[in-house]
Amino acid sequence: MKNNNVTIHDISRALGIDSSTVSRALNNSDRVSKKTKEKIVEKAAELGYQRNSLASKLRTNRTNTIGVIVPRISRHFFSSVISGIEETAFKAGFDVIICQSLESIDREKKLVETLLSNRVDGILISISMETTNLDHLDNYKKNGFPLIFFDRPCNVLENTNVIIDDLKAGFDATAHLIERGCKNIVHFSGPQNLELYRNRKKGYTNALNAYGIPFSKSLVIESQLMQQDGIDAARQLLKLPKVDAVFSANDTAAISAMQYLKTKNINIPKDIAFVGFSNEPISAIIEPSLSTINQPDFEMGKVASSLLFEQIKNKKYAAENQTKILKPYLIIRNSSKF
Template sequence: MENKTTIHDIAKALKIDASTVSRALNNSPRVSQKTKARILAKANEMGYQRNVLASNLRKSVTNTIGVIVPRISRHFFSSVISGIEEAAYDAGYNVIICQSLEQLKRERKIIETLLANRVAGVLLSVSMETVEFDHLLNMKNNGTPFLFFDRHCEIEGISSVLIDDLQGGFEATEHLILNGCKNIGHFSGPQELAIYRNRTAGYRKALEKHKIPFRPELILRSSLMENDGAEGAKTLLSLPYDIDGLFSANDVAAIGAMKYFKKEGIRVPENVAIVGFSNEPVSGIIDPSLTTIDQPGFQIGQIATKLLLDEISNSSKDNIIIGKTTIQKSSLIERDSSRRIT
């Protein structure tokens, strides 16, 4: 294995102390600009690479933030990550991205690993299984700054950057009602998660506003994968109602339902109008294109990162951090899956 250049090699080549080389590479004011320039030039010439891990261990905390998302493959989360990386890069921070794959056990392990690597802070969107959060309380108790985005747990003193899910659910359902739907099914995720409770609350609020009876059996809960959407569509058709609308709490399950309806000869939107949530790229290219609720992922990532970096800065000064919730608006994008002539 090739030997890596060390500060001792640079010191030997320049016939100076290793401590001077170390100070120069760490931009110490104790070394003159002329000597620094000479040392940096020799370091580059010899292919020196700084041992960031060793440096971080000495400092006890890194200039790295950890990011945990349920699935990187989801467009919303990848756009949030883009916002996080841009804001972190501008502030001189590195980013480690991890995915829980909707598993609590995996989420716990990731947090353990991030803390062992002494990240400066963590941005987290919890998994669908995260109904207990002792691992998050441990992170809070050991003083690592963290905050939630999109999916959160109610932990005192911890900030969140969220979508107005209730308003999004309301707009999606009211859009279906205004397009003539009266028997509207709703695909929801686990009710332990606030985002799904709030989207369901928005659904109920729209029904109430338009004096449409609420039928609990029209709410189907699942992990909102594509096969869940197909199963949900099958269940809705088996109920003694003439289902003419569907609001799904994500696009993936909505697309699963659309495929099932197509297979069964049920036309979208003529027989069943559909609205999804999250504006996955595929939603605009499937046939018919899917009406959905768009979320400003990039902005959420930027806002969350700036808030976290503020908290990291305040925690290093022993300031008291007060958790706050920042709400971002969503917007309905109308496409062919809900356009009906009423």
């Protein structure tokens, strides 16, 4: 049974060992022999000693806690990233505070303030759809506060980021549709203030250019890619001439669009083929199953948190901006098979 009143001095008296040696042993210091360390740990357990983590944190000026801000925890992609972060943090001896901005810049700013007031040692953040600049973070970064952006970067050259190759992913998704004979390909695009959606769109236009297909602005439908946005986009594309395929910048909009089009007797993929993005679990079980881009989400969490811990341990790394680019890949399913 743990006893909050037991101190290192009690252990010291019980063993006849100097209290400084007891302290070093309980902190797993290499300066204490294995035999002595085992004796001290055993006696500490016997007496019910409970380490005062708050005092330890005050001494080291660290809380061994990091903050994570994501747009929506409910998204499978972000929950998988968080799993990678948590696993890495646990092994490193860090706790994790998880927050969601719900795509609101005001909420994001408030969350940053809350995490900093709780003295987190660093922050991992995927910015909201409303975020157009990093004014609410710049001062902290300039002062060397450990900060990593993942999935949704902002000012890539001025920050440390962990992202996927959205440009290549957009190209591969569009090229796949073209190689199956599609020529009038609509792109469901996300907000263009976010770099990942700009790159997915650029990959789309690059593929059109590579295959000699003219780009048309009328075939790009921009939205926040929510469920209703997919339905609205489907209604809009039915008014366009001869649309034969859709590359959607996420699965959510693609799936709701497909469901709506089926109610209008549109055959997928015979009439309109679809490729989504993110490989949400539902994409494999809907009818027809959705071709999509798979993102290394769990790996992203592990890589991003590892970089953050490097910055925390050695603040000089916080000033060295770098971008880690992870590789996505195309999964071909029935929505684009002819």
